Amino acid sequence: MPDRDTAVLDDPVAAALCGPHAHLARRHGRAASYHPDIASISTLTANRDAGVWDDLAELLGADAFALLFHCPALPPSHWVSEFAMGGYQLIHTGPRPPRPRRAADLVELGPADVPEMLALVERTRPGPFHTRTIELGTYLGVRENGALVAMAGERLKPPGWTEISAVCTAPEARGRGHAATLITTLVHLITARGEHPFLHVAADNPALGLYQRLGFEIRTEVTFRGFRTP
Structure with missing residues (x-):
């Protein structure tokens, strides 16, 4: 802990x-x-x-x-x-990872990239993402032949912590380690600021095993609920 x-x-x-x-x-x-x-x-x-x-x-x-x-x-x-x-809510309990080798196709995403980010989210369904979600923190992406094929970024920021969110990879680019590279890079950025990484994941998401291999540990169970106002 x-x-x-x-x-x-x-x-x-x-x-x-x-x-x-x-x-x-x-x-x-x-x-x-x-x-x-x-x-x-x-x-x-x-x-x-x-x-x-x-x-x-x-x-x-x-x-x-x-x-x-x-x-x-x-x-x-x-x-x-x-x-x-x-x-589940997971927290990173492993040691601070070494700074990952920055791949040539790993880029920081900005407002101009939002249309591509929204299109990738539409294809992969990692969770809610809106036109100004990028304002919540740093978002990183992987480009192949100029096209955005993977991304991850920062969402909730309770004091001392930063949540990693919107982790997604296009189907044609899976199996190449993009998610691990993005998560490891974000863990380094977050811990370098003196903060601690955490994340949320659906119970049936196969990425749970990847997160655990990257040093995350289940802290508690969570129920995500969506409602519509009357």
């Missing part, structure tokens, strides 16, 4: 929105969320109070999507449940 406070990971969304990502947050009462073109992730600061769901509905508006995790409470029955999916 790393020598760090892991308590902020019990609700990393709230910790990020009240901390390093406060400038990207919108709030109403006891609910908070990212701006909709950045991320659909929301959090409730008093999730055992039924009235807090009114705050979230007011914040997001009618017929809006809300993604919550690390939230044990359920909304009132007139909210629409879109999905519930089991998964």
Whole structure:
């Protein structure tokens, strides 16, 4: 277990929105969320109070999507449940890796790359990604013959931690070690800042084994839930 406070990971969304990502947050009462073109992730600061769901509905508006995790409470029955999916939160417990050899086709992605990033996400479905998600942190990509075939980046940033997210590889480029290169590079960048890497993964995602081989360890189980406001 790393020598760090892991308590902020019990609700990393709230910790990020009240901390390093406060400038990207919108709030109403006891609910908070990212701006909709950045991320659909929301959090409730008093999730055992039924009235807090009114705050979230007011914040997001009618017929809006809300993604919550690390939230044990359920909304009132007139909210629409879109999905519930089991998964894990993992933290990097291995030693700080050596700086990986930077491949010639490994690049840092910027706003001009967003259309290609969105197209890759559409093909590979690593999780939610929006037009301004890139503002959450550093995103890296791998290009083959100029085309973006793999990427990964930083999402939630609770104090002292950074989440690795949007790890994806185009089907025609799999089996070449791109994901491992991207994750290892991000782990180095994060630890070089004095922060600690973590990530979330669906329970049935075959990438779980890769993450564990790269030094990540399951910290806790998580349920990802998607709802639509009334």
